[in-house]
Amino acid sequence: MDSRAPALLLLLLLALTLSLAATAGADPPERERSALRAFLSGTPHERPLQWNASLPTCYWTGVRCDSPANATVTELHLPGVGLVGAVPTGTLSGLQNLQVLSLRDNRLAGPVPPDVLALPRLRALYLQGNLLSGAVPPELATGALPELEHLALSRNQLSGPIPDALLVGLPRLRSLKLDANRLSGGLPAGTGSGARLEAFNVSFNDLQGPIPANLARFPPESFQGNPGLCGKPLVDRPCAVPSTGATKKRKLSGAAVVAIAVGCGAAALLVVVLLLSLCAVRRRRQHSAAAEEAKATPPTRGLTASGGDFTSSSKDISAAAGSAERGRLVFVGKHAHLRYSFDLEDLLRASAEVLGKGGLGTSYKAVLEDGATVVVKRLRDVAAARREFGACVEAAAGAAEGHRNLVPLRGYYYSKDEKLLVLDYLPGGSLSARLHGSRGTGRTAMDWDARVRAALCAARGVAHLHTAHGLAHGDVKSSNLLLRPDPDAAALSDYCLQQIFPPAPARPGGYRAPELADARRPTLWSDVYALGVLLLELLTGRSPAHHAASGSGLDDGGAMDLPRWVQSVVREEWTAEVFDAELARAGGGAAEDEMVALLQVAMACVSTAPDARPGAPDVVRMVQEVISGRTTTEENERIRGAEEEAERSRGPTP
Template sequence: MSIHDHDRKMAAHRLLAALLLPLPPLLLLLALSSSVAADPPPQEVSALQAFLSGTPHLRPLGWNASLPACAWTGVRCDAANATVTELRLPGIGLAGAVAPGTLSRLQGLRVLSLRDNRLLGPVPRDVLDLPRLRALYLQGNLLTGAIPAGVSALAALQHLALSRNHLSGAVPPELGALAGLRSLRLDANRLSGPLPPTLGGLAGLDELNVSFNDLDGSIPASLARFPPGAFAGNARLCGAPLLDRPCTPAEKHGRRRLSGAAVVAVAVGAGAAALLALAVLVALCLARLRGSSGDGAKAAAGSTPPTRGLTPSTASGEMMGAGGGDFTSSSKEMGLAAAERTRLVFLGRHYSFDLEDLLRASAEVLGKGGTGTSYKATLEEGTTVVVKRLRDVAAPRREFAACVEAAATAAGEHRNLVPLRGYYYSKDEKLLVLDYLPAGSLSARLHALAGSRGAGRTPMDWDARLRAALCAARGVAHLHTARGLAHGNVKSSNLLLRVDPDAAALSDYCLHQLFPPAPARPGAVGAGYRAPELADARRPTLRSDVYALGVLFLELLTGRSPAHHAAPLDGGGDAAQLDLPRWVQSVVREEWTAEVFDADLVRTGGAAEEEMVALLQLAMACVATEPDARPDAPHVVRMVQEVAGEGTSPASEEERSRGPTP
């Protein structure tokens, strides 16, 4: 039972109590008792409690023993509440090995989702003892070792996702025994060896992804029905559907590395194909937008203004003041039909609050940008979220929903993107609901104390800056490789920090297609990050994202804000108006490379001078004037990993991951 279902049940209980108020207390007690959900067997309740107490976790789940276990967060039971059927705990801060002998006692479990945590060790042995398991989602953890051959014992399994871990060894041929398997995600690990032909015998398998491992040999003909992206990032795989990499006899029977010329040819061809596909996609989207804008305008015109002040702004022009307070409080009445048309839509997971709760929340302004104003909203039940109020949105409802849902799906697959939890669309207001990350942005961390060089100031050290660069690159690369999406607004104020330095996350991604062209929205893209080829800042490309990444790297190295170096659009101005890349070039050209680096960085990270120079070289490649001269985002990630001493193992390239979101 979800939290939302539990809240509805509690509301029903309260209504029942009101109706039965005149009844004697004993009769009332009996009536209420008959409507309360039964608990699953004690052994299952104790198994859940043992799992939680034995598995390290960073924050409480609120599993209150005074409530039925079927009402606990992430726990769902069958219709009679007689057994636990689903356990969904994605991204809740599990950090360590799963307590053994716990999950295996949930014999009725059909769905287990522990994705996007920090689980350690091998694939938990407990999951192999769940005979009714249909879906297993363990992607986005730190699991190591081989995929256990015993997974073949899960005869009912339909969905298996082990992406974005550190799994090694061969793909076990025993997976071919899972006759009901419909999706298999093993991408972004360290798997090696050939693909077993037994996978081709899975007639119902309609989704396969083994990309970015270290697989070799020829792709079995029975798997040629899957797209090339399912096998990308395995340099020694060949054959259909990799049409640009046919197998030679040597490759069919052994290992043979591609020559440097072949690699370059493949890269150039892939880049050209990607640019062509992107151009076609943009053209189709523009045509669709023009064709549907009239209908969207009519639909928007027929919308009923939402409750609690989500109506056209009046004198203040804002929903909240910077000092805090309620969102607004105007009209409190709304019909049921209007409420449905203007409802708050959740994406991926449900919350216990609704639009009314959100608009009553205590809130404060976090910042204003080219796309709108962001607020920190704290609800009465204690949940804190970020509400972004978009302005000048041009997309009609259907395109708006499609764009936001695509962005939310991409973010749900990767920890270096801030989760997008919901949206609201009406004629007069468009809102996004995102996770709140309290540690602030990279920009604030780098520049807030820039004017204070006193003893009490703690500068950002080299390791923290390098981890931030890697997080930004991984987030961008995931959008590019997994979804073919451009971020469109990469800058330091949009990289939000977390306690875990490897989990900093990009925000404000993929929103550019919601707005009119840049000439109608001056300053929408962060000053200093805009690639020189962009005549329209609202139509970014994958290459312009890489340019912005390069500027962000220079910002980390120099400690200088790109906004303070922003050059005029016509390229004029004196030396003081040079943008940050050209300023760095001018200094390096005079062989004053040491003068480029932030003085604080030199003091705290002088021993890492070679790493700093290596990142500087990569940054300058990213900000090349010609777009085709820039590396692609996955290559940027690999280079930053090398600078950080992580090597280039595909498993650590989480930006390339693509896992299902249960």
Template structure:
């Protein structure tokens, strides 16, 4: 019996080795190499010819390693056009993600001959030209198409009607024009967005089921669901009375002598009236100039006031130097040709806090500096009516007005749905100054609570408070990722603001990264101690880089050490960041040395929970992005550790409807 068993074992081993050594066809390997050789890229991808193609960064094959089925290269610094005739050779490709790079030129036509392509993600590039009609060739397979945040022009092609399997279509943030096709054949469509284009005409009834945000920023679109932009009925010409002949365009009717005289008299009276009005205006202006009165042009308010010359108001009220800073920020552009106003965003209706102040009220407010951060300077402004808000004076903004407004609107909409995000209320945009208005939370930041003076009289932050803070941060991030497909981009303890309700701590400064000028970082650079090592440009964070930053914040809660100052506190040369220090301590089995002494002293026997949270944090700060858990998984793990601490997440840890598989969980692979 021994020989047959041994023979079967050898056959099984040989079969396993055969599968392990299987490779896609040479045509696919050559297509990948031609794509990489023809597309400049800022980061080395490690596509080594001596390594099987299925092990290359971003390349995923089927179970038998017989064909390439997925190619994920988001945010890796691809520059220029995609060479034609390269990716079209991947005949088994099902998922292609080249989002958040700097790809130029037309959408590659050979992508539309891939017979099994299910998901195509090209958003966040610099693509130009039209959406080709060839997209209709993918009718048998395509489910997700994302072309948003490019420079595409032309019509939304009616060929999209052929894509009957399509579940999500994102075309927002382009320069598309013309009317919308009905897409009545695309009955599976769950996510649809054409916001911030130049579309016109009425919205087809088949698309009216999508929210108004899906069509916002198209001033010439009308009809439901855009209740503020109803379509105007075109009046039909009045019928001619019976027996009256309407003259054709070829026949001209002569005016009677009486009509000519009447027209001449009317024209003369109008000219005389105009001369009288001009004379009156000149006399009035002369009198005002003689009395020293300024000629100030005013504009009636809409949702906010247009700032005029506000120097008198800036000096007439009760101002600190901070108030003058805010006044200077908004008034700097007020006297020029560009007229701006304070724009309120988010939900302002019943059940939501409603602000009724305008820009002049804001400029008259008493203010003090709260601090200077990576986005700019923050001021606490107390309005005359008693309302307190925070005004952020942004610096190095590179976004145009429309992009700025759309970004702030999207962030405000996400925050309005979740209490673990600080509400964003309004903005001011002019050529020289950009302001954000957010809610004021008097509890201070997690950073101040953790790293403030530890002298007598200070209330230590115990284990339960730290667990609740961890849950709040994770839930806020998970909501952005799953419900809105947005990356936070700036997670750190100074951006987690505390409230009296310990379950309602809220993240601030979220989803604003794309507004600023590029800020290149060294691969592996610290970025204040929170930045993921693979993140090259701070303007292009990913879900995976967010999870890394969240993991650093968890380590900060556990160790009591500031990531930004850890190296100097440890007496090092700045080469050891907080995650690597924790790894080195845990590797030497000195786990107890990791935890904050104040936490251990007040922990009340929660050592097992501390170790469990440490394991979650270490998974989040894994060097390989694909090894990090998704934000909803982090929420679930923290809730399991916390037990009775804080309420159980509902929609915070779920809510994945409407976000595609790529946009929910993928980040760039290192």
């Protein structure tokens, strides 16, 4: 017995070794390996993936197999790796056992890839944050993906209606995210379906009509940004009930007619008497209030522009508002639950001066009676109803909360005639004023270190909006970058408000990306283009809106197209002529290598094709590399920690 024990033990060890070797050597079928390689080779990507042919397929980056057999590919996760263009047909469809596909936050274009509709076992599809266009595939409503539980197509450019039978064709669906697209028409009713849905979002589209009863259980935020939707849970937008015409007419007796006529006459007389009494009381109160106001209030008080552009008293605004609720100053974000020493009356009585007129409206510096200073922005051409306006401002305030490169938003006021924003006042002025102010004698030029740090602040602000919240700034320009004494704390303003305004008319040149010439809404990639123009502005000292006498580099409207001008100069190998002469006078000559490096970053940002531009986080990294020689290790660690926190705020990878 004892003599055979070592032999049995040896046999057991041998069997275990063979089993482990067989498991380690297992690999999905060659058709799946070929499908993955065809997908990778046919889809341009900015980040190299560790898909080494010498390694088993299940060890490739983002590829997950059924464990422990490793007999088939079940998941593919490639979020934010810089995939560009359309997914080649006949590639992903070879992964017939795929259950999870995540290609979110890339730059995939074209329609929703047909290949993903040929994956019968797919349970989760994450394609949000791309450039997909066209319609929501009707195949989803006809049972192409019967096991699908999670579908995310948010933040794309999808248009057209949502298929009526979408919820019927996806009976196991638990989450559906279609927000931030251009979808139109009504919501799918799907009576009796959608019972498994736990998360639903179609906000910020162009949907219309009543919200079906089976979707009314979701919060109002799931439907905001669609002015045409009505019904629960949008309590302030009930749907109109059409008359059925089915009410039966009944003949009334003569006595009843007389009684009704007498009653109506008496009621009308009573109403007239009451109205006359109320008018008399109101007239006496108004005269009394006017007399008191004339005694107590100097005639010069009120939110008044020095040039006479804006004169408004609290009485004027209250009359325009029409009710106490409409005359209320609403605080947002972290300010919503704080007690402030001022309200709308104090704000409108404050002494004010015009800070400037921008694309959104006129900004005033308001000094309150307690000495506090805020900025009041009087918006014009607002095209949003009260609810959409408030939701948009709340979202913008929340996105900026706690980030020092975004100007804090305190609150807003909304009435029929006036829409105001209240922001923190930054006394350093704007980058535009600092760069392009009077260049006469005695002016101190903006040195290179201040300029490159301003570039980094702008990039950080944009990257935070893009990565942590998936929101486009929509109006990146030097006049919206406000300076602080701390050069690393310059902050962007006027962010994420494009939803409350009508699409801007086509204006080529300036900060506007070429693809927005058809007046489409700003995108993450148009933000990067505008950021690139701002970098060129810092390098050249030239304003994008500057009018030049010569025709070189001019757009059709006569304004200088700064990227084209820089390209023409660099093409002639006169790169040194690009840089602002003030930089050399301010001692920037020693940093010429850094200037050339930042010029390369800017030119990448202003690429004509959106797909060729880097993402905003990549711009942050590249600008940091430009100044890395002068950045301490401690600063690098702080920057890296902030970026990691922003990445974590995006939530776990699907």
